[in-house]
Amino acid sequence: MTKLIPHPLLSLTLLLVWLLLTRFSLGQLVLGSAVALVAGGAMSTLEPEKTRLRRxxxxxxxxxxxxxxxxxxxxxxxxxxxxxxxxxxxxxxxxxxxxxxxxxxxxxxxxxxxxxxxxxxxxxxxxxxxxxxxxxxxxxxxxxxxxxxxxxxxxxxxx
Amino acid sequence: MSHLDAIPLWAAILIALLLVAGSSLVLIGSIGLVRLGSFYERIHAPTLGTSWGAGGVVLASMLTFSILGGRPVLHELIIALFITITMPVTLMLLGRAALYRDRAEKATDEPPKRV
Amino acid sequence: MSAQILVVALTFAQIALGLALGCAAYRCLRGPRAQDRVVGLDTLYVNAMLLLVTSGIRTGGSFFFEATLVIGMLGFVATVALAKFLMRGEVIE
Structure with missing residues (x-):
């Protein structure tokens, strides 16, 4: 899970923005998810400091x-x-x-x-x-x- | 009039109020930019326009297009998000730049402490 | 009826935003110091963005949205680069 989606919040936000910018459809959902996952993976190579939300x-x-x-x-x-x-x-x-x-x-x-x-x-x-x-x-x-x-x-x- | 007649009265009043309030805040903020005396005071003025000033205008636009399109049109949210996130970043950088320059030139009017 | 209300409000908003644009331009041209000019520029582009949004409401077109986003991106990058320049004297170190 953490290997596949290293930054779940970032990927989710990117997907939401993608869907807001385009009209919602199944194709856009798939494309947006792909972009969000790739961007999340790219982000993890930058190794930002992780913050854990306890509550x-x-x-x-x-x-x-x-x-x-x-x-x-x-x-x-x-x-x-x-x-x-x-x-x-x-x-x-x-x-x-x-x-x-x-x-x-x-x-x-x-x-x-x-x-x-x-x-x-x-x-x-x-x-x-x-x-x-x-x-x-x-x-x-x-x-x-x-x-x-x-x-x-x-x-x-x-x- | 063309497309604006399709908007019901209650929505028109709401949109009008949002537009007037938002643009007034932007105007007051920009007047502050002209009127205030020092740089560090002026840095407060634009945030009037970029927090709820932009929020009002963008909400009005969202409401208009949602009603005209008959479906929730939310892409204006990105403009609001963009303005509210980028403006603090630029103002913070500018504040630090001003501080750095004031210290380098040993400005007398605003002496920020340095330890 | 609703169109009349909206046209009045839109006209008010556009005049107010236009004046705000003028105020920001004044600060941008007058200074007195470089950081004041950059704050003026920063406010100027945000006001221009909002003016485009109101134009979008008036015409009902969707082209203004893209234009607004482009102005926003360019303005943000420009201001950050200028702020960096003011701090270091160089943009790329």
């Missing part, structure tokens, strides 16, 4: 929460740009427990996609993350907020 069932809730937070953050930043209200932009340093590279990449995408925060740098030697906040006064305790709301659920999912 994948928690993932949908996490994704929904992020979509909601991005929406709220969108509204906040839009209001601040339109009203030009006084605010205090600045950098925040956060000590991280998360070590997994793939999870950190995911966090980078989440924080950059959120309009209120931008991922600037991650120092692997000290495992300290530097964020830029659009409004520092938006949160009382930035490191605590980030760790509690985004890092801890990821640590739980990875187990």
């Amino acid at each position: 994948p069932l928690l993932l949908p809730g996490y994704v929904l929460r992020i979509l909601r937070d991005v929406l709220v953050s969108n509204y906040d930043v839009a209001r601040q740009i339109v009203t030009n209200a006084p605010r205090r932009p600045g950098f925040v340093e956060i000590p991280m427990e998360l070590q997994d590279r793939n999870a950190l990449a995911l966090l980078a995408i989440i924080f950059t996609a959120m309009p209120g925060t931008a991922w600037i740098e991650y120092d692997r030697a000290r495992s300290v993350l530097t964020l830029h906040a659009f409004d520092l006064d938006g949160q009382q305790d930035w490191p605590g907020f980030i760790k509690q709301r985004y890092e801890k659920p990821l640590l739980e999912i990875l187990g």
Whole structure:
């Protein structure tokens, strides 16, 4: 199983994208599966770092929460740009427990996609993350907020 | 009008709302790009357009073509997925590039700490 | 009735996206520094993509989808290469 399909999630996603781009039919299903399997095999020769999801069932809730937070953050930043209200932009340093590279990449995408925060740098030697906040006064305790709301659920999912 | 008349009223209102909300977010984000003072603030502005701004427009398009085609047309999802995944990557790279250049030039306005 | 609502909304969306395109172009042309220009370019191509999507809704054609994807791919690669260039001074090391 693991020999034949080394990256099941990647292959499944590729197959889904293939079916979305073409009209669904049996022929496309077969062709898409072939492409997905070959691409998965090609990926395994690159030997990426594997991440094992211990509790994948928690993932949908996490994704929904992020979509909601991005929406709220969108509204906040839009209001601040339109009203030009006084605010205090600045950098925040956060000590991280998360070590997994793939999870950190995911966090980078989440924080950059959120309009209120931008991922600037991650120092692997000290495992300290530097964020830029659009409004520092938006949160009382930035490191605590980030760790509690985004890092801890990821640590739980990875187990 | 041609094809747009085939859309029922409730769907038309929904599509219109999504379009207006999405494009307004994109516009506000781009205005922010012009208006905000420093580079690190400006890096926040485009994400308005690329998260739910693009989401609104793409959802409107999906809804339109699904109703017109009489079957779920989901390929616009790929555009949304593409924008929401690639934009953070480019902005993150740009943020790091700016940090690197600021440190190299020892810029005074935004001194990021270096240990 | 529904066509009228949609035409009004589409016109609004296209004007808004056009203005957004102008704002991004302003940042791209004005700078002041190179990274500001690249952020401007980045926003510019995403806005152009969304403008094409709204044009697709208006005409009901499916050609816009492919054009949007091509713009997206080229824009992404261009911005990543430019960001890399800003960091190192070379694209290929």
